[in-house]
Amino acid sequence: MASEDEEFTMLFQDFYPSLCRFLECLLGGRAPLAQDLAQESFLQLHRTAWGTLPLGEARFWLYRVARNLAINEFRKSNTRYRLFDRVVEAMRPAARNPEQEYETRERKQLVLEMLQSLPEDQRTALLLREQEQLSYREIGEVMKVSESKVKVDIFRARASLRERWNKRAKTVGASVG
Amino acid sequence: MSCSFTEKVSLLIDGELGPQEVREVERHLLSCVECEQLRADFLNLRSEIVGFESSLEPLVQNRELKKILSRGERRAVVRWGWSTPAIAFASLLIVGAIIGFIRYQISTPQDPKHTAVVQTPIQTPEQTPEPTPEPTPTPETPKRANPPAQQKKPIIRDPKPGEQFAAVRPAPTPEEPMRSADSETLTAIHFEKAETLLRAFRNVRLNEPGTRAEVAYERKRARQLVYQNMILRREADIAGDVQIASLLENLEPILLDIANLPDKPASDDVRVIRERVERKNIVALLQVNSTVLARALD
Numbered sequence: 001m002a003s004e005d006e007e008f009t010m011l012f013q014d015f016y017p018s019l020c021r022f023l024e025c026l027l028g029g030r031a032p033l034a035q036d037l038a039q040e041s042f043l044q045l046h047r048t049a050w051g052t053l054p055l056g057e058a059r060f061w062l063y064r065v066a067r068n069l070a071i072n073e074f075r076k077s078n079t080r081y082r083l084f085d086r087v088v089e090a091m092r093p094a095a096r097n098p099e100q101e102y103e104t105r106e107r108k109q110l111v112l113e114m115l116q117s118l119p120e121d122q123r124t125a126l127l128l129r130e131q132e133q134l135s136y137r138e139i140g141e142v143m144k145v146s147e148s149k150v151k152v153d154i155f156r157a158r159a160s161l162r163e164r165w166n167k168r169a170k171t172v173g174a175s176v177g
Numbered sequence: 178m179s180c181s182f183t184e185k186v187s188l189l190i191d192g193e194l195g196p197q198e199v200r201e202v203e204r205h206l207l208s209c210v211e212c213e214q215l216r217a218d219f220l221n222l223r224s225e226i227v228g229f230e231s232s233l234e235p236l237v238q239n240r241e242l243k244k245i246l247s248r249g250e251r252r253a254v255v256r257w258g259w260s261t262p263a264i265a266f267a268s269l270l271i272v273g274a275i276i277g278f279i280r281y282q283i284s285t286p287q288d289p290k291h292t293a294v295v296q297t298p299i300q301t302p303e304q305t306p307e308p309t310p311e312p313t314p315t316p317e318t319p320k321r322a323n324p325p326a327q328q329k330k331p332i333i334r335d336p337k338p339g340e341q342f343a344a345v346r347p348a349p350t351p352e353e354p355m356r357s358a359d360s361e362t363l364t365a366i367h368f369e370k371a372e373t374l375l376r377a378f379r380n381v382r383l384n385e386p387g388t389r390a391e392v393a394y395e396r397k398r399a400r401q402l403v404y405q406n407m408i409l410r411r412e413a414d415i416a417g418d419v420q421i422a423s424l425l426e427n428l429e430p431i432l433l434d435i436a437n438l439p440d441k442p443a444s445d446d447v448r449v450i451r452e453r454v455e456r457k458n459i460v461a462l463l464q465v466n467s468t469v470l471a472r473a474l475d
Contacts, residue, residue, distance in 0.1 A: 009242060009246070013238075013242075016233075016238055016242070020231045020232075020233045021229065021230075021233070024231055031231070031232035035233060039241045043245050104230065107225075108229060110225075111226060130223050130226040130227055131226060135193070136191070136193055151188065151193070154187060154191070155188075158219050162215070162222060165218070165221075165222065166218075
């Protein structure tokens, strides 16, 4: 039992932060909700699959469950941005370096907005590839789709983001000029 | 993007091409400005997405891990301990039934000359007519939608010679479920024990000699109290005693957390439990409730 908990703790320490980041990007920000869903995913793993699942599979299992939870959340509250999230964000302690913090926030916001413009499956595939560095086969395993679909989704996501990025750069350049 | 290599550029930066294809695409990149720009843009996008910083704080992470592990352990304990409270509860029911039967036997009149039964009508509060003076009913009085059911008249007759009747008790009225005095006594004692345990746990000094033995002792006591707590909580739930049930419900996770502490608990583990005890003000609640119960029993 103790060694199982130790293994679980190691898995948690390794993947909880990246799962939070993945969910935060998938949900378009909403860090508190992302943390809740990451916790729920780990809790489900601990309750149901831990001990029966091969250790190598646990990571994919986690991302699959986390994604499903996020999709449920889209369905539940697609149009409303939870008041609680806003309150938490407003109550976040002030930055040590306001300028730097402002820049980081702006950049984060930009990435999130661009990601939000993608369909959910493209967004998931791209995030799993770029942030989690999963192979196409592994992404297919998480998303329960074929490798060729993953390949197409990632390419389309990149092409779409590139187009938006270039458009934005032109707009910013024009306004500066 | 008119070039036919664009999709392969995406595969190239993901390392999803075979060695021969890699060479082919890289050769193409040397001659195609459009694809070279595409690769640069894709890599820029990658660095933007990878550079996204999560808002997660390390403290939150540790707290979440503890929550998950403690919930898992709690479930394990409950599953393991399920049969024990079930058996104990069943035993209590049997004992209660025996006591009830004995009381029934004692309260039954033993006089053989007991000859008649007068069964009085049971008047529940709804059926009791208000003593308000009513005007004499006239034939025009409108009928009620649901006229009250007429009560059966009690059968009153003289006993026949030598006839004996069984003692017929009035039909039981639908009363509020009540907790027995025994159960309340047990609850009061349980509250006192839990209060003592929590006070002692609050005073455990970590990093001092003898701490381990002290924690082991508190853990053992907590384990004993957990089962009693489950039984009493269930009884209180059944009896509809919301206040006691709620207090027992709040107490249970704390007892479980103490019972599941490791041999050498980290100071953080102990601190988290203590904080919860403080936050829920559970010691004071236990004290008040045990006093109230004890007074009621006096």
